[in-house]
Amino acid sequence: MIEAVGLTKRYGAKTAVYNLSFQVRPGAVTGFLGPNGSGKSTTMRMMLGLDRPTAGHVTIGGHAFRSLPNAPRQVGALLDAKAVHGGRSARNHLLCLAQLAGIPAARVDEVLGVVGLQDVAKKRSNGFSLGMGQRLGIAAALLGDPQVLLFDEPVNGLDPEGILWVRNLMKQLASEGRTVFVSSHLMSEMALTADHLIVIGRGQLLSDMSIKDFISANSADFARVRIPADRPEQREKLTASLTEAGGGVMPEPDGALRVTGLPLPRISDLAHASDVRLWELSPHQASLEEAYMRMTQGAVDYRSTADAKAGLQPPPPGYGPHPGYGDPAQQPRLPAEVPQQGWYAPPPPGQNPYAAAPVAPAPAAPAPVPPAAPAPAAPAAVPADPTARQTSEDPR
Ligand SMILES: Nc1ncnc2c1ncn2[C@@H]1O[C@H](COP(=O)(O)OP(=O)(O)OP(=O)(O)O)[C@@H](O)[C@H]1O
Incomplete structure (x- = not known):
């Protein structure tokens, strides 16, 4: 140990x-x-x-x-x-x-x-x-x-x-x-x-x-809800119903709704009661990356900025992520509510000493420490390695 x-x-x-x-x-x-x-x-x-x-x-x-x-x-x-x-x-x-x-x-x-x-x-x-x-x-x-x-x-x-x-x-x-x-x-x-x-x-x-x-x-659970794209009135109806029931509703860039604060069966019941047909109702499984980003977002010292030259030289035709690269006016329109990045909600109070205010690079006083929990051991089976550059089994 x-x-x-x-x-x-x-x-x-x-x-x-x-x-x-x-x-x-x-x-x-x-x-x-x-x-x-x-x-x-x-x-x-x-x-x-x-x-x-x-x-x-x-x-x-x-x-x-x-x-x-x-x-x-x-x-x-x-x-x-x-x-x-x-x-x-x-x-x-x-x-x-x-x-x-x-x-x-x-x-x-x-x-x-x-x-x-x-x-x-x-x-x-x-x-x-x-x-x-x-x-x-x-x-x-x-x-x-x-x-x-x-x-x-x-x-x-x-x-x-x-x-x-x-x-x-x-x-x-x-x-x-x-x-x-x-x-x-x-x-x-x-x-x-x-x-x-x-x-x-x-x-x-x-x-x-x-x-x-x-x-x-360190992850914010939510449900993804999708309804037929050609039924905006249904979307509004469902949004109103979910909001009234205490849920948080945010549109996602691909047209789905991100719903927080309501369990999946309740969302399904509310949709049914509103006579709204669902194409998707799925729980969002947070990844370690999301949880990690959320936990450490206040403790990152080195963060990139947008390249100031990015908009000066439009890429040749056929290159670049989409037409209108570097021109915000031409970028695809997304609902204003959708966070484009850094959507991770702040960690719960007391979980992250950096969340409220950035700590000076040389901390002079102890910061609150989140509770520690012991981990169970989890032995795992090791599959064979069928590759060209073969490794041999360690004969220890
Ligand atoms: N010998 C040293 N003299 C002065 N400062 C140092 C020295 N070694 C590390 N540091 C500083 O201590 C801090 C921690 O560095 P460290 O290399 O341990 O970080 P790290 O988590 O391993 O980083 P990375 O993920 O980039 O490898 C950095 O600010 C680094 O500049």
């Missing part, structure tokens, strides 16, 4: 991590999420003794990393896949690491097979693609057959087959009872891989709960 208690890191005036306390339990994949610059890598570096906390501490199996006997046999990590001596072959790189940790050379060949690099084991790693480098970094993390694994953006640069492989590897490692802590910005991937989430924003804990609880705590 990894345990952080009051973990804080300041770089001069910059507070990268502030008063972080959480546990990462064995037998589950724990996702570590947060916007760019929120302190994920800094936290992982402190876990691995690569950065010294300004305050608080973090332990692995009850010990600070630096006091773990033969740490590489207990903790494996992928922090920066580029941190490799590029002149060495993949095999020699791993052999060096193995020798330092007293790991037999045979294990090097095993992990090269596990990550699918056996055919290029003798090639210099400076000729490796981004994805091959990631595989080599994962091989290094697995070398000591450790109980605790930390991966910072492990799928960065991997092709779809590689992403699937990493997903299955993480799940397999967790199902073997290991502690697996993984950061990623790929929400769809995290939703498929992680059992539990720790979310930080501007260095502070925003959430510590199972994925399921996270999505339900």
